[in-house]
Amino acid sequence: xxxxLAITGAGAxxxxxxxxxxxxxxxxxxxxxxQVIEDFSQFVADGKVDTEMITVESEHSAMSACIGAAAAGGxxxxxxxxxxxxxxxEMLHIAASMRQPVxxxxxxxxxxxxxxxxxxxxxxxxxxxxxxxxxxxxNNQEAYDNLIxxxxxxxxxxxxxxxxxxxxxxIISHCVQTMQLEDDDKVKAFIGEFxxxxxxLDTENPATWGALDLQDYYMEHKRAQHMAMKNAxxxxxxxxxxxxxxxxxxxxxxxxxxxxxxxxxxxxxNSVCGEIKEVIDERRENGDKVGLLKIRSFRxxxxxxxxxxxxxxxxxxxxxxxxxxxxxxxxxxxxxxxLFDAPxxxxxxxxIFGLGGRELFMSDIHDIxxxxxxxxxxxxVEKMFDYLKVRGG
Amino acid sequence: MPSLQEMxxxxxxxxxxxxxxxxxxxxxxxKMLTRVTDGYEIxxxxxxxxxxxxxxxxxxxxxxxxxxxxxxENVGASMSxxxxxxxxxxxxGKITKPYKFIAIGGDGGTYDIGLQSxxxxxxxxxxxxxxxxxxxxxxxxxxxxxxxxxxxxxxxTTPAGExxxxxxxxxxxxxxxxxxxxxxxxxxxxxxDPVDLSEKLKKAIELDGxxxxxxxxxCIPGWKIAPDMAVEVARLGVETKYWPLYEVIDGVYQINxxxxxxxxxxxxxxxxxxxxxxxxxxxxxxxxxxQKEVERNWNWIVKQEELSELLSGQIN
Numbered sequence: 001x002x003x004x005l006a007i008t009g010a011g012a013x014x015x016x017x018x019x020x021x022x023x024x025x026x027x028x029x030x031x032x033x034x035q036v037i038e039d040f041s042q043f044v045a046d047g048k049v050d051t052e053m054i055t056v057e058s059e060h061s062a063m064s065a066c067i068g069a070a071a072a073g074g075x076x077x078x079x080x081x082x083x084x085x086x087x088x089x090e091m092l093h094i095a096a097s098m099r100q101p102v103x104x105x106x107x108x109x110x111x112x113x114x115x116x117x118x119x120x121x122x123x124x125x126x127x128x129x130x131x132x133x134x135x136x137x138x139n140n141q142e143a144y145d146n147l148i149x150x151x152x153x154x155x156x157x158x159x160x161x162x163x164x165x166x167x168x169x170x171i172i173s174h175c176v177q178t179m180q181l182e183d184d185d186k187v188k189a190f191i192g193e194f195x196x197x198x199x200x201l202d203t204e205n206p207a208t209w210g211a212l213d214l215q216d217y218y219m220e221h222k223r224a225q226h227m228a229m230k231n232a233x234x235x236x237x238x239x240x241x242x243x244x245x246x247x248x249x250x251x252x253x254x255x256x257x258x259x260x261x262x263x264x265x266x267x268x269x270n271s272v273c274g275e276i277k278e279v280i281d282e283r284r285e286n287g288d289k290v291g292l293l294k295i296r297s298f299r300x301x302x303x304x305x306x307x308x309x310x311x312x313x314x315x316x317x318x319x320x321x322x323x324x325x326x327x328x329x330x331x332x333x334x335x336x337x338x339l340f341d342a343p344x345x346x347x348x349x350x351x352i353f354g355l356g357g358r359e360l361f362m363s364d365i366h367d368i369x370x371x372x373x374x375x376x377x378x379x380x381v382e383k384m385f386d387y388l389k390v391r392g393g
Numbered sequence: 394m395p396s397l398q399e400m401x402x403x404x405x406x407x408x409x410x411x412x413x414x415x416x417x418x419x420x421x422x423x424k425m426l427t428r429v430t431d432g433y434e435i436x437x438x439x440x441x442x443x444x445x446x447x448x449x450x451x452x453x454x455x456x457x458x459x460x461x462x463x464x465x466e467n468v469g470a471s472m473s474x475x476x477x478x479x480x481x482x483x484x485x486g487k488i489t490k491p492y493k494f495i496a497i498g499g500d501g502g503t504y505d506i507g508l509q510s511x512x513x514x515x516x517x518x519x520x521x522x523x524x525x526x527x528x529x530x531x532x533x534x535x536x537x538x539x540x541x542x543x544x545x546x547x548x549x550t551t552p553a554g555e556x557x558x559x560x561x562x563x564x565x566x567x568x569x570x571x572x573x574x575x576x577x578x579x580x581x582x583x584x585x586d587p588v589d590l591s592e593k594l595k596k597a598i599e600l601d602g603x604x605x606x607x608x609x610x611x612c613i614p615g616w617k618i619a620p621d622m623a624v625e626v627a628r629l630g631v632e633t634k635y636w637p638l639y640e641v642i643d644g645v646y647q648i649n650x651x652x653x654x655x656x657x658x659x660x661x662x663x664x665x666x667x668x669x670x671x672x673x674x675x676x677x678x679x680x681x682x683x684q685k686e687v688e689r690n691w692n693w694i695v696k697q698e699e700l701s702e703l704l705s706g707q708i709n
Binding site for chain 1: 434435436438439445446449450451452454456457458459460461462463464466467469470471472473474475477478479480481482484485488490492509510512513516517
């Protein structure tokens with residue numbers, strides 16, 4: 001039966017994996033994603049799933065085994081964080097390019113050095129070009145819901161791409177929140193049976209997987225992959241609509257929070273959006289026309305839809321929880337691109353925050369809205385790019 | 394064990410038309426994969442290597458069995474995934490036939506960059522036969538030294554020159570490392586002896602659990618030998634004791650072939666252009682050291698076999 005329970009974000013992901021009951025889970029421990037796999041290992045040990053686990057010797061091997069297992073013809077899931085995903089980097093590209101619908105929980109954590117175990121998005125943003133669908137979540141419920149939807153999106157025959165379901169390390173992965181855990185059978189029915197394509201285990205029709213592809217075919221295969229990612233946008237919307245019909249919670253490619261008449265908007269990803277909403281509610285009480293656009297799907301990126309959603313907005317503050325040294329933040333770059341063809345372009349500027357888990361408090365978010373209020377009044381962006389809450393700035 | 398003639402009548406896993414170099418002996422073993430034993434579906438995985446690139450140039454494939462390649466350093470892991478999915482689907486009744494899994498890598502992809510993934514796959518106990526075809530360098534990328542390159546060999550990253558005799562020091566002994574994994578079957582084989590090789594393949598495939606075969610496989614351009622010399626050079630590698638043929642079953646060593654007479658290792662080395670510079674008398678010390686290492690290695694294996702006999706019945 002569906003029930004409300006108090007659970008950590010990581011715990012929610014392992015519960016979801018239990019419900020999905022994947023055929024194979026290859027995994028390697030890394031903070032803060034460990035609980036996902038520890039809890040799931042207990043489900044295996046207790047016979048609550050019939051998954052075969054592969055406790056590999058590295059994340060590179062974890063993703064390699066995911067690809068092998070998925071190509072063999074079944075449903076495959078894993079989880080990782082930070083340096084773990086960095087070690088997978090080569091194989092992330094290969095999973096996507098071999099069109100394997102692997103589903104991975106990514107608990108976002110800063111990359112080394114200096115070594116740091118807390119949340120930022122340098123891991124997933126570093127992998128933004130790996131060809132994976134990237135879904136982000138503000139809280140446990142959203143992460144859990146994204147993970148329920150992920151296999152349906154990944155395995156869609158117009159897509160066949162891997163999906164990473166991201167949440168902030170510790171802030172969400174280790175914090176207990178209440179959420180709706182759906183009924184096991186309902187989740188299973190929603191996801192359905194895995195359908196394989198040219199499985200390696202089909203010896204009657206032997207397939208060659210991972211062939212050498214030279215100048216004469218490589219580019220067609222890459223374009224086909226790009227088309228699949230474009231298709232993913234519609235599929236995410238369709239699966240989200242089906243999810244809403246069955247489970248009642250509605251998701252779009254991004255969330256528009258009090259955007260309708262907003263003049264000043266923050267655009268952000270993941271857990272910080274919770275605080276931003278609180279601040280917006282407070283300011284709205286006083287008649288301040290502020291809003292939030294929260295990214296859910298970063299890959300594929302909904303350029304046109306975002307530009308439409310921001311019509312009429314005067315100032316946009318893009319918060320990036322990772323950076324691209326010597327360039328603007330990755331989210332900012334996308335937002336500016338989305339707005340370039342808009343008939344009325346708002347002022348858009350970029351702030352880097354929260355690296356290595358540094359907190360952004362509600363008072364800090366008030367400060368952001370005060371600053372962009374000044375920008376609106378003067379009609380001028382004083383600082384295009386800056387860090388929030390950093391010493392020596 | 395069927396005769397070679399009978400084996401040759403069975404369908405091969407590997408078709409002609411591949412693009413391996415003329416005279417390359419690697420297809421000798423790929424053609425055997427489906428011929429040494431009956432009753433199993435055979436699935437193969439490849440590390441990036443000569444065999445991989447020469448057998449799968451899209452849209453063509455030389456493989457008549459299911460075959461998967463993902464990257465260079467990970468065939469142990471990717472085939473762990475394939476083998477595990479087989480067990481998962483078998484458990485659920487979605488597959489009923491018995492399957493066997495083969496992972497193939499060159500020495501670069503096995504001794505060096507793939508060692509971790511190989512070690513993990515063997516330690517976890519997957520039902521997987523790993524075949525390393527050892528040609529003693531990164532031949533696919535143009536003959537760079539690997540940890541399997543023998544001392545003194547001139548490679549493109551250890552070229553012989555005024556100040557260098559080529560690859561410094563002795564090669565890694567991967568077979569012993571694999572024995573230390575306490576798996577059921579480890580063997581050294583050579584491409585020149587199809588009877589010994591096919592028997593070893595059969596044992597490895599039929600074993601329930603991980604098995605490792607290290608296969609001496611001369612490289613025509615890398616060893617700088619004529620295209621009709623691969624088998625002969627491999628044979629001399631065994632006759633000179635450079636490459637002992639032995640197997641280790643459940644920790645018990647068994648030498649499979651003892652050369653009838655002592656043949657100096659120079660008989661093997663100087664057939665190959667990669668050692669040509671060592672014929673200069675100024676490198677006598679290097680050649681002597683090479684010979685000494687070959688004898689030391691052989692004697693070590695002989696002692697292991699004696700020890701196995703001594704402990705027979707006590708360790709197993």
